[in-house]
Amino acid sequence: METTTWDQLVALHGMVTQRLAKVMQRGHGIGLSEYQALCRLAHAADGELRMQELAELIGLNQSSVSRLVARLESGGLTRRDLCPNDRRGVYTVITDKGRALQKEAEPAYRQALTEALDEASADTRVSEFAAKLRM
Template sequence: MEAAIWDQMVTLHGMVTQRLAKEMQRRHSIGLSEYQALRRLAHAEDGELRMQELAELIGLNQSSVSRLVARLESGGLSRRDHCPKDRRGVYTVITEEGRALQREAEPTYRDVLAEALDEAAADARVSEFAARLRV
């Protein structure tokens, strides 16, 4: 039973992720990982997270999150900062431009997520798991 539910989750995740990624790129010219990082940063205390914490929250490894943050920085959407108590600790901090883009893209994210989950509820491969998410 656990393996079957896990399989449904993996399939559903792929379906929803592909849909979100396509629409975020099409409507806002931003990748899904970039949006997810901005969303986490926007909701974090002081708009900042340690790089490792951000990696864990969005499901990336350290190398991938470093490249992601570099892309955000080059777009003026975030900046790096050092931890005042531990100079080895590196934070990424959302900028006002990053906040503006996240606010602009949030309705798209929510709407597409809801649409994708509605469609999944009718898909026999994932309907059981999708129904559990909508409770």
């Protein structure tokens, strides 16, 4: 039973993330990981997170999150800041432009998520797991 549930989760995740990624890229010019990072930053205290913490929250390794933050910085959506108590600690901080983009993209993200889960509910491969998410 565990492997069946896991297989459904993996399939559902793939279906949903593919749809969300398309919506974010086509509608807002950012990737899904960039949107997820902006969301985490927008909801963090003072709009900032240590790079390692951001990596853990969005499921990326340190190298990948460094590249992601570099892309966000180049677009003016975030900026880096050094930790005042530990100069080795690096924070990424959301900018006003980043907050605006995250707020602008949020309704499309939510709608795409709802639609993806609706479609998954009709797909026999993942319908059981999709129903569990809606409880």
